[in-house]
Amino acid sequence: MEFEKYNGLGNDFIFIDGTGEAVELTPQQVGFLCDRHFGIGADGVIVVRKADGADGYMHYINSDGSLAQMCGNGVRCFAKYLVDHGMVDASSGRLLAMTLAGPRPIAFDVDDEGKMTVATVEMGQPILEPAEVPCLLPGASLGRLGTVACEQAIDSPWGPFAFTAVSMGNPHAVCFVDNWQALDDGLFTDAERKGLDTLRIDEVGAWYESHGAFPQKTNVEFAEVTPEGVRMRVFERGCGETLACGTGACATAVAACLTGRAERAVTVSLKGGALAIEWGEDGVVRMTGPAAFAFSGTIQL
DSSP, X not given: OEEEEEEETTEXXXXXXXXXXXXXXXXXXXXXXXXXXXXXXXXXXXXXEOOTTSSEEEEEXXXXXXXOXXXXXXXXXXXXXXXXXXXXXXXXXXXXXXXXXXXXXEEEEEOTTSOEEEEEEEOOOOBOOGGGTTOOOTTOEEETTEEEOOSEEEOOTTOOEEEEEEESSSEEEEEEOSOGGGSOGGGBSOGGGOSXXXXXXXXXHHHHHTOTTOTTOOEEEEEEEETTEEEEEEEETTTEEESOXXXXXXXXXXXXXXXXXXXXXXEEEETXXXXXXXXXXXXXXXXXXXXXXXXXXXXXX
16 A cells, blocks of 8 residues: 655654545554554554545544544645645645535645645634533533633542633643642652643543543643743544644634633644644634655555
8 A cells, every 4th residue: 555644743644545446444454554663653544535525535544543523733734735746726825625524725835846835724613512522511601602611620630620622623621731830740750840841641631531521532732821822732532642733722722712811813832843823703713834745655454
């Protein structure tokens, strides 16, 4: 099987062309492809398929073999795949990507060779109604945007954490930490340097990912406000910690605005780099960031 490898801020994906013939992968095959020791290594697999009324359909599969409705970094890489392969007119500057979460209009820039460099994705309006996220948080309150779950405390073995529930086509639980020193020492790889960088997100993120408050599991973000904007780390549902998460950055920006921590336009910094996020007055969240080609090859399944 031929493949190509792309990444958006280090969030990496294996691309397989499914436009000519049907490509169906088992969870075991996806796990092998994404394995960083025995396979190619990636956070997920994207099968490129044709779509009626759109330039292509992005079929995204998490590294554990589960389907994902949407992936922000993945859809920018998907746009680059379509542009760089001549499946859309590079001079048009726009395309429409179909996903399980619905259509996503994308504006893009290209370099002198006609290869895509940066894309702005219309990620749609955030879903804030708890039942539609979905989440089961009893303290959800009625605000000007309807019923929203903001800063709702959920207990854990390390004490309670307050989450804001947002869906960007996939569920997110965003926790802003205002006082790292108040948290349990066991949450950090270095108790002398408590902070976002030393947080054991692989443990606490995994614990909340499967919490009963989230019937379809959830992506988990821990974040803090800085003079430059917002910093965050993410434990992705069905994947684990990744260097970046586009939908997570969008959800975090929305949560920051909802809780009064940021304006509607904010820079969200992740381990792999920064994304510009704007929650427009029209309700649509727009994400701007890069996408890069890494390498291509063949592998036997």
